[in-house]
Amino acid sequence: RTRKGVENYIDELDLQHVSLSNWRAEKNLPNPTDHEQHVANTFALSWEAVEEDGAQTIFKLGGYFAPNLTLPFQTLYWAGEFENEDDFEESLLTLKAYALLKEDDSLHPLIAEFARLQDTENELRLRWAKAFAWQCYPGQKSGGIWGSIWLAQHARYALPELKTAAEAGEDEKENLPYYAAFLLRHFGDLAGAMKLYEESLEIKEGLGDLKGKSATLHEMAYILRVRGDLAGAMKLYEEALEILEGLGDLKGKSATLAMLAQIQMALKENKKALASLLISLQTLEQIGARPDAQKVAGILQSFYQKLDKEKFKIIWSDVTQNAPIPDWLTTPPEQEGTSVEDFIQMVGQVAKEKSEQAEELFKVCGQLASDKNQPAEIQTLGKVLQKVLMGDKSPDLGGLPDEWVELLGGILAE
DSSP: OTTSOHHHHHHHHTSOOTTTTTHHHHTTOOOTTOOOOOHHHHHHHHHHHOOOHHHHHHHHHHTTSOTTSOOOHHHHHHHTTOSOHHHHHHHHHHHHHTTSSOTTSOOOHHHHHHHHHHSGGGTTHHHHHHHHHHHHSTTSTTOGGGSOHHHHHHHHHHHHHHHHHHHSOOSOOTTHHHHHHHHHHHTTOHHHHHHHHHHHHHHHHHHTOHHHHHHHHHHHHHHHHHHTOHHHHHHHHHHHHHHHHHHTOHHHHHHHHHHHHHHHHHTTOHHHHHHHHHHHHHHHHHTTOHHHHHHHHHHHHHHHHHSOHHHHHHHHHHHHTSOOOOHHHHSOOOOOSOOHHHHHHHHHHHHHHTOTHHHHHHHHHHHHHHOTTSOHHHHHHHHHHHHHHTTOSSOOOTTSOHHHHHHHHHHHHO
C-alpha cells in the first residue's frame, strides 16, 4: 500500500485488536515458541480497509478451502451470489490490492486461517458447502473431482467442514447431504456417507422425489456392496428398480439391472444374472443408447469367460428358450491399448515424478471410477489410482484382485 508511510503503518500495528490478540492460542492452534502471536494484526489492517461486500464475502468463503491452491471460482461465484462476472472480478482485484489474495488466486496458510475466523457464527458455511459439494459432484460436465486433481485436493482438505455442514440441523440443505455423502464415500468414510445418504433418502421421500430416492438407494447399495453385504445391496437395487420401472425410466432401469447382475454373479445366482444383463442390453439397444449397450455387452463377455462353457450353455438355453449363443459373446475381446497392470505402473511412475501427465491420468481414472457399467474392481481401481496420484500413500485396497494389490503395494512402498 504505497500511500501509507512506514511510521503510520508501525503505529497502526501497535493497536490492540482484542478479538485477534493471541488468536492462534484462542483457537487451540499450535504455537511451538509459546510467544504471543500478533501477526493477525497485520492482516486485520488490510481486512478493515476492505469495505466492498463482494470482496469480504469471497475472503470469508476462501477460508474454507485449502491454502496455497488456486481457489475454485465457480464455488465462490455461486456461494457469493454475484449477479455478474464483472462484479466478481472487481472483488478479486480488491483482495489482491490489499495483499489478502495471492496473484495465483490462492490464500497464504496464515491468511486462510484468518479468513476462516471472519465467518463468525458460520454465516456463510451452508452456502459454501452447497455450492462446493455441487461443483465437486461428477454429474458436472467437468466431471467434478473425478475430472480435476486440483478440485479433489480442495475437497479432501475441506471434507471435515463439509461433513459438519451436511450433518447440521439447518433448513434449506436441499441436495447437500447427497453430494457430501458422495465425497465422504470417495475418500473412505463409508459410515459417514451412509448416515448422510439416509438423511438424503428421508429428504427425497418427504419431497416425493422418486428419481432422487432411486439415485440415493443406488449409492447406499454401493456402500453395502463394498462392505460385503450383498444381500442388503440387492434389496436396495431391487427397490430402486421398482421405482424406475414405475417412472418408465428405461435407461435408469437398464443401469440398475447391470449393477444388480453383478451382485447376482457374486452370489452365484448365474441364471438371474444372465437374465438381468440380457434385459439391460436389449433395452439399451432399443432406445439407441449404444455406448451403454457396449459396456453391458462387455460385462456379458466377462461373465461368459469366467464360467464353465458347458454350464454357461445350459444357463443360456434356460434363460433364452434355446436361442443360439451369438458369436460376439463367445469371441474373446481384443486386447487393445494398455493392460491394467501396465496402466497401474504408469500411474505409479507419474505420481512418483509428479509429471504434467498427472492431470490427464487423473481424468482417465475418474472415468473408470464413475462408470457404473464397469466391473466393481475396475471402478474401485479408478478411485484408488486417483488417490495415488494425489499423493496418498495408504489408500484402501479392499475390493481389488490380489495381483493388483501386490503391484500397488510395491508402488506405494517406493
